[in-house]
Each structure stands twice: as C-alpha cells, then as structure tokens.
Amino acid sequence: MRFGRIAHPEGFSFVVIDGQDDKDLVAKEIKDTPYTEPEFTGREWPLADVKLLAPTLPSKVVAIGRNYADHVAEVFKESAEHLPPTLFLKPPTSVVGPDAAIRIPEFATKVEFEGELAVVVGQVAKNVKAADWKSVVRGFTIVNDVSSRDLQFADGQWARAKGIDTFCPVGPWIETDIDAFDLDNLSIKAHLTQNGVTETKQDSNSNQMIMKMGEIIEFITASMTLLPGDVICTGSPAGTEAMNPGDVIEIEVAGLGTLRNPVERA
Ligand code: MG
Numbered sequence: 001m002r003f004g005r006i007a008h009p010e011g012f013s014f015v016v017i018d019g020q021d022d023k024d025l026v027a028k029e030i031k032d033t034p035y036t037e038p039e040f041t042g043r044e045w046p047l048a049d050v051k052l053l054a055p056t057l058p059s060k061v062v063a064i065g066r067n068y069a070d071h072v073a074e075v076f077k078e079s080a081e082h083l084p085p086t087l088f089l090k091p092p093t094s095v096v097g098p099d100a101a102i103r104i105p106e107f108a109t110k111v112e113f114e115g116e117l118a119v120v121v122g123q124v125a126k127n128v129k130a131a132d133w134k135s136v137v138r139g140f141t142i143v144n145d146v147s148s149r150d151l152q153f154a155d156g157q158w159a160r161a162k163g164i165d166t167f168c169p170v171g172p173w174i175e176t177d178i179d180a181f182d183l184d185n186l187s188i189k190a191h192l193t194q195n196g197v198t199e200t201k202q203d204s205n206s207n208q209m210i211m212k213m214g215e216i217i218e219f220i221t222a223s224m225t226l227l228p229g230d231v232i233c234t235g236s237p238a239g240t241e242a243m244n245p246g247d248v249i250e251i252e253v254a255g256l257g258t259l260r261n262p263v264e265r266a
Helices: 069-076 130-136 149-155 159-163 213-223
Strands: 002-008 011-018 026-030 040-046 051-053 061-065 086-090 102-104 115-121 137-144 168-175 187-194 197-205 231-233 248-253 257-265
Touching (some): 002 026, 051 168, 086 213, 130 213, 149 159
Parallel strands (some): 102 257
Antiparallel strands (some): 002 051, 011 026, 115 231, 137 168
C-alpha cells in the first residue's frame, strides 16, 4: 500500500494512493495517520488534481552518515575503516515534499544532493534488536539528504550544513510492502538537470551499505526513542555533486518512484 499526504481544494489530508496505472492514480482520504490500518472517509481525488506533500510529519529525521565506502572516500578522502558510520539529525523544519523547491541561502556553498533510501517508522521504538527491525517500520520512502559540503567541514557539527530549511525532500510516498524490496539488490540513482541537460550522477545499489537495515535500527534505538512518522535516512552512495539555482534534482529508488525537486536561491 502507498500512503501519501496531499493538499487538495478543501485542505490537507493523509491518503492511500491507489491504482494500477501510474497515469491514473487516485488519492483516497483516510481518517487517521498512515501508522494504523486505514479507515477511508469516502473522499477521493485524482492524484493529478492534487499536490503531493511530504508523506510524513516526523518528530525527527535520523540519518546515518558515511554508510557507503565509495562516498566516504569521495567526501572525506579517507577509508571507511577509519571513518565508520555515524549518526546525525535533520530538523523536521528541513522537510519538504515532492516538487517543492530546495532553497539555497547565500551562505550555504557547495550544496550537494545525496540520494538515499529512507525508512518511515510505524510505532514507538526503543531498544529494537536488529532481527526485529521490520516490526517497527511502516514503510520505505526516498530522501534527498541535501548538504552544504563547505558548512559541513567548516562547522565540524553537521547540524547547519544539513539542517537548513528545505534541505530534506521526502517522498513521493510511503510504500508499506517492504517485503517486496530486496535490500541486497536495490537500485539508487540521482539524475541532475543543469541547463536543460540531464545526467545520471549517482548509480548505486543498497547492497553497498556498510551498516545494514537491522543494524541501523538497533544502533539508533539503543540511544533514542523513535516515534511513528520519524524518518531514518540510510546513507548516500558516491556521486554527490553541487547543485545550483535553476537545476532540478531527481532521486530514483527502484519500487519507490522518483523524488523530484527544483533548486532555487533563497
Ligand atoms: Mg546522507
């Protein structure tokens, strides 16, 4: 099942996105949130007639950094053995939905995309064992962990570099059928359009993740309680590059569709 959140003529709603053909999808309003079994209100709209928003309203976005060896090498000029995966937070105010602009302030330079598979948490989760990770996950989505590489290195702490408003596009929806995904072979790509020319910049696979999904959730929940709706970003593969106002960035994960966002000057 696909859960989304939409803006429609009467307001904002969580919805189930239904339909076989991608051109003919329908957004069916649910009474509550995506974290329980859906109860439908009866209102529905063609998806083409409404605007998709970020599919979740997280209390926090928890992210794993340095989880792909090739990305560690390109950014940190170090081996992943010397710089193991690390944990950081992106504030909920950085979250935007599909097609919303990534807005770059003047002081944020070398702002790069990071295409990532992400998890949406489905229930209160603390001290979860790796083998039980699926029990606390509502579904998968896509995140672009937008990062000012210059601020990241200048500050030491990553909060500002990765926490700027609009620096966490999420979407287009939450796919709950996680057993349909093969995490040992899941394609993750980033396509950057500059001056009307589109190039694939990231072309990798979740099988390159250093810390696997169960380990990630055990590692995070040993420290902090996850709440329904929280987002976990699982790390970016190599190929990240700077974006500029006027560009369009698309992150594509097999089975999850494409998360597209234009880039603007704030
Ligand atoms: Mg990242």
